[in-house]
Amino acid sequence: MHIIKLSAIDSTNTYLKKLCAEMPVEDYTAVITENQTEGRGQMGSVWSSQSSKNLTFSVFKSLMGFQVEYPFYISMVASLAVVKALEGFAIPKLHVKWPNDILAENKKVCGILIENVFKQGQYASTVIGMGLNVNQTEFENLPKASSLKLISGRSFDLDEIAHNIIEQLKFYFEILKCGELTILKEEYESYLFRKNKPSTFKDAEGSLFLGIIKSVSDTGMLQVLLEDDVVKEFDLKTITLLY
Structure with missing residues (x-):
């Protein structure tokens, strides 16, 4: 090299x-x-x-x-x-x-x-x-x-x-x-941090919500299980994991 x-x-x-x-x-x-x-x-x-x-x-x-x-x-x-x-x-x-x-x-x-x-x-x-x-x-x-x-x-x-x-x-x-x-x-x-653990997130508007990180899509979207048992995808501009 x-x-x-x-x-x-x-x-x-x-x-x-x-x-x-x-x-x-x-x-x-x-x-x-x-x-x-x-x-x-x-x-x-x-x-x-x-x-x-x-x-x-x-x-x-x-x-x-x-x-x-x-x-x-x-x-x-x-x-x-x-x-x-x-x-x-x-x-x-x-x-x-x-x-x-x-x-x-x-x-x-x-x-x-x-x-x-x-x-x-x-x-x-x-x-x-x-x-x-x-x-x-x-x-x-x-x-x-x-x-x-x-x-x-x-x-x-x-x-x-x-x-x-x-x-x-x-x-x-x-x-x-x-x-x-x-x-x-x-x-x-x-190695994904907080995978399968209840976590707090902040959206682009500054609102807080709870979810569980399940996986990442091929395009790099974070797949989060929400309280209504729906898995939603988020990109880097729309979500922040608080820890």
Whole structure:
């Protein structure tokens, strides 16, 4: 794998996408920075990280030869790659909070931002950005955030974690390329945070309601069992899980 290390950059995703537009980039090329000044999360949120203490990187993957009917499976691949890599470091109680936040002991340790690239109307490649809290120990005004060090009591080598995540990305992308969607979906759902547990949600208007997460659709919609025994699908813009 080809790894580009930068001391500081506005966004590793933006850097890698520009690089792809300018020249051929080999699969699993990764851009890692010690300090990301304009990190982005889902829905335009900002990802903040202390310099040199966390793993902030983006990975390029060509989608040539893939039948990408349901792009949410790329999100499943990325989520599973992080979870499996962290399991290898004995991080406990790992879950995926839909769609692709990684939790450990019910605290967020990793955010994922996926940006797909199209050419001639087809999925050509994807850039997967990850912000993983590793050795940071203070999260001011972020009560739901934590890090691998806070959870385990150990410090970690950032390069070793990055290497393991990339190896897991290779493994799960191979499953995706083979069209084994059922395998990916079942494994993803096995880590789904609060699956089959009564939970409180907030809708786009700010109203609260109760429901039970049952599954995720092929298109990435969250399928929730409501009080009237009806399963309804929600997308990321219309529902927030409160926990």
